[in-house]
Amino acid sequence: METPDFLPIERLQSLIDTLIDDGFRCVAPQVRDGAILYETLDSVKQLPKGIAQEQSNGRYRLQDTDSPRNFAWANGPQAIKPLTFAPREELWYGELKSDGSLKFYQAPTETEPVAVLGVRACDLAALALQDQHFQSTFPDPYYAARRKRLLLIAVHCTHSAATCFCHSTGDGPEAQSGYDLSLYETDLGYFVTAGSLAGEMLLHRLPLEPGDAALFAAARSETRQAAESQQCQLPQGDLQTLLFGNLNHPQWEAVAERCLSCGNCTQVCPTCFCHSENEVPSISGQSTTHERQWDSCFSPGHSYIHGITLRKETASRYRQWLTHKFGSWHEQYGRSGCVGCGRCISWCPVGIDPTEELAIICKDGTGDSA
Amino acid sequence: MINPYLPLEAEVVERIQETPSIVTLRLRLTDPDARHRFYCAPGQFNMLYLYGVGEVPISIKSGPQSFLDQTLLLDHTIRAVGRVTRALVKLEPGAKLGVRGPYGRGWPLNQAQGKDVHIITGGLGCAPAVSVVHELMRQRSRYGRISVVQGVKHADDLIWRDQYEHWAKQPDTQVLLAADQANASWRWHTGMVTGLLDQLHLDTERSLAMLCGPEPMMRASAERLIELGLRPEQIWLSMERNMQCAIGHCGHCQFGAAFVCKDGPVFNYPAVRELLGTRGF
Numbered sequence: 001m002e003t004p005d006f007l008p009i010e011r012l013q014s015l016i017d018t019l020i021d022d023g024f025r026c027v028a029p030q031v032r033d034g035a036i037l038y039e040t041l042d043s044v045k046q047l048p049k050g051i052a053q054e055q056s057n058g059r060y061r062l063q064d065t066d067s068p069r070n071f072a073w074a075n076g077p078q079a080i081k082p083l084t085f086a087p088r089e090e091l092w093y094g095e096l097k098s099d100g101s102l103k104f105y106q107a108p109t110e111t112e113p114v115a116v117l118g119v120r121a122c123d124l125a126a127l128a129l130q131d132q133h134f135q136s137t138f139p140d141p142y143y144a145a146r147r148k149r150l151l152l153i154a155v156h157c158t159h160s161a162a163t164c165f166c167h168s169t170g171d172g173p174e175a176q177s178g179y180d181l182s183l184y185e186t187d188l189g190y191f192v193t194a195g196s197l198a199g200e201m202l203l204h205r206l207p208l209e210p211g212d213a214a215l216f217a218a219a220r221s222e223t224r225q226a227a228e229s230q231q232c233q234l235p236q237g238d239l240q241t242l243l244f245g246n247l248n249h250p251q252w253e254a255v256a257e258r259c260l261s262c263g264n265c266t267q268v269c270p271t272c273f274c275h276s277e278n279e280v281p282s283i284s285g286q287s288t289t290h291e292r293q294w295d296s297c298f299s300p301g302h303s304y305i306h307g308i309t310l311r312k313e314t315a316s317r318y319r320q321w322l323t324h325k326f327g328s329w330h331e332q333y334g335r336s337g338c339v340g341c342g343r344c345i346s347w348c349p350v351g352i353d354p355t356e357e358l359a360i361i362c363k364d365g366t367g368d369s370a
Numbered sequence: 371m372i373n374p375y376l377p378l379e380a381e382v383v384e385r386i387q388e389t390p391s392i393v394t395l396r397l398r399l400t401d402p403d404a405r406h407r408f409y410c411a412p413g414q415f416n417m418l419y420l421y422g423v424g425e426v427p428i429s430i431k432s433g434p435q436s437f438l439d440q441t442l443l444l445d446h447t448i449r450a451v452g453r454v455t456r457a458l459v460k461l462e463p464g465a466k467l468g469v470r471g472p473y474g475r476g477w478p479l480n481q482a483q484g485k486d487v488h489i490i491t492g493g494l495g496c497a498p499a500v501s502v503v504h505e506l507m508r509q510r511s512r513y514g515r516i517s518v519v520q521g522v523k524h525a526d527d528l529i530w531r532d533q534y535e536h537w538a539k540q541p542d543t544q545v546l547l548a549a550d551q552a553n554a555s556w557r558w559h560t561g562m563v564t565g566l567l568d569q570l571h572l573d574t575e576r577s578l579a580m581l582c583g584p585e586p587m588m589r590a591s592a593e594r595l596i597e598l599g600l601r602p603e604q605i606w607l608s609m610e611r612n613m614q615c616a617i618g619h620c621g622h623c624q625f626g627a628a629f630v631c632k633d634g635p636v637f638n639y640p641a642v643r644e645l646l647g648t649r650g651f
Contacts, residue, residue: 091375091376092373092375092376092377094377094421094422094468096421096422100464100465100466101379101400101466102379102421102466102467102468103379104376104377104378104379104468106373106375106376133619134619137617137618137632138374138617138618138619138632140374140619141372141373141374244626244644247648273619273621274620274621274622275614275615275619275620275621276614276620276622277424277425277614277615277620278424279422279423279424281422285422288421288422290375292615292620295620295621295622297621301612302612302621302622303611303612303622303650304612305610305611305612306449306451306452306455306610307451307452310611310650310651311650313650315650316649316650319650320650320651323626324624327627328624328626328627330627331626331627332627332629
């Protein structure tokens with residue numbers, strides 16, 4: 001790979017300024033309530049400079065360091081999924097006219113351009129999966145409008161958390177595709193590459209200087225070290241066959257002893273797409289709003305059908321989540337639904353690690369239990 | 371971009387109380403253009419929307435012929451069982467509601483051409499099957515023998531008795547009815563619907579079976595048909611799951627890798643055979 005041009009660290013603000021001048025709302029990672037969240041920003045001073053991260057089963061802590069870097073951490077509980085698939089949004093609203101007739105109006109779509117600085121490889125892979133889900137057979141106009149307005153600036157990961165396993169899913173730590181611009185971070189600044197025409201045009205307007213080949217080689221080797229440092233991994237093999245061949249494995253009950261069925265794993269997962277549709281009538285009764293909201297396969301309502309809850313027990317809900325995420329996704333979208341971000345491990349209040357559960361359930365091949 | 375979530379306004383033209391808890395609503399889309407464009411295949415469903423309450427998936431009982439001849443009434447037979455359906459069945463003629471659809475894949479009418487078709491239903495599973503029987507009758511010469519087998523829990527639950535008696539009089543048509551609990555006027559089989567399958571005139575080489583009803587009933591019927599000589603590929607069944615979007619987005623209806631709303635609701639038996647008996651899917 002040819003040495004890309006270099007943006008010295010003191011000129012990073014010029015990237016943000018250019019984006020804002022172009023009419024983008026700039027969204028980037030910031031420290032909020034002890035976690036890294038992606039929020040609107042206009043100054044590099046808001047970035048999580050010197051922040052390091054400790055993540056493990058059921059644990060997420062930030063630490064201050066002297067590092068000049070802004071992206072020396074892995075991820076936060078949420079990144080870009082809410083920017084395309086909103087946690088709660090209006091689909092349409094209806095009016096009841098005085099003659100008893102009904103009128104339906106579609107909700108306006110969001111068109112404000114948004115540039116995201118600091119997108120991770122795992123989240124780009126997750127976005128590609130969400131694109132497939134929401135934009136294939138029946139394109140979703142709300143998702144599509146939000147997706148179209150996004151400009152994505154990736155920052156390749158150099159600091160894996162103990163919960164990260166993107167290397168074993170093949171999605172990181174170096175972003176492969178799906179970005180407009182990508183940055184390799186060093187102590188001195190950023191090597192900048194373009195991944196799209198929009199990124200190419202933006203790149204040419206930045207105050208870049210020729211990059212140093214040795215420094216770039218070191219920057220890239222940091223992403224490789226981040227890969228090698230990852231301790232978690234997905235079990236090898238055809239997980240769809242292995243999971244559906246072990247539907248009666250005793251481990252489903254064993255994990256259900258610990259699982260609270262709280263749904264945190266699905267809420268932080270960047271690929272989970274389940275949502276409920278809810279009716280919110282006005283108090284006057286003259287109008288009503290039809291909304292959708294993120295749902296979870298761990299909620300009792302998820303499997304409700306004409307008076308019956310199909311998945312009453314936590315074991316069956318956990319099995320639904322795991323057999324879908326690591327199993328039937330392959331058939332639905334040609335790959336696993338897991339991008340190895342590890343959020344479900346850190347944000348599980350009891351510290352369940354799905355990779356460990358998978359390893360136990362799949363270790364003896366397909367049982368004859370199915 | 372077409373908004374797949376937006377309902378169309380419809381009006382209740384007629385309300386038929388089938389049993390104390392089952393009502394058929396006959397609906398007409400109020401927009402003439404929408405009426406003109408609407409076309410559905412037997413086995414598909416609509417999302418019915420009750421103002422301020424919510425949406426439910428309900429199969430379309432009317433056959434495609436009614437749309438072609440422009441009578442354009444959408445018949446939906448609804449059992450009052452949940453929050454939305456309990457309110458929906460109270461709608462009176464003239465009331466307005468929302469409709470979006472049709473959705474899903476219907477019955478395999480192309481594969482059924484030239485074959486004997488056996489329609490085996492249980493309870494209100496007869497509703498999604500009525501449209502296909504109408505269609506078979508309308509194009510009668512394209513198909514071989516037709517059998518209609520319906521089972522109910524209690525004899526009082528049988529709806530459309532006149533319809534079954536009418537079909538029973540048609541040539542090359544066999545109608546078999548069963549009730550787990552008979553009453554004084556019940557003159558058909560007492561017991562499970564599977565107890566009737568031995569009576570089918572089953573030409574295993576040229577038959578196709580369509581099943582709709584509670585899953586244990588469909589599973590038992592399918593397995594019995596296989597014992598009687600049908601191959602699993604000759605059996606089709608209509609599935610139900612929680613559906614909120616009807617376009618494969620909301621995730622609730624997943625059954626293994628299938629989204630029941632768009633990959634089904636009608637499935638070939640081999641596609642669902644493994645999971646059908648597994649609790650929790």
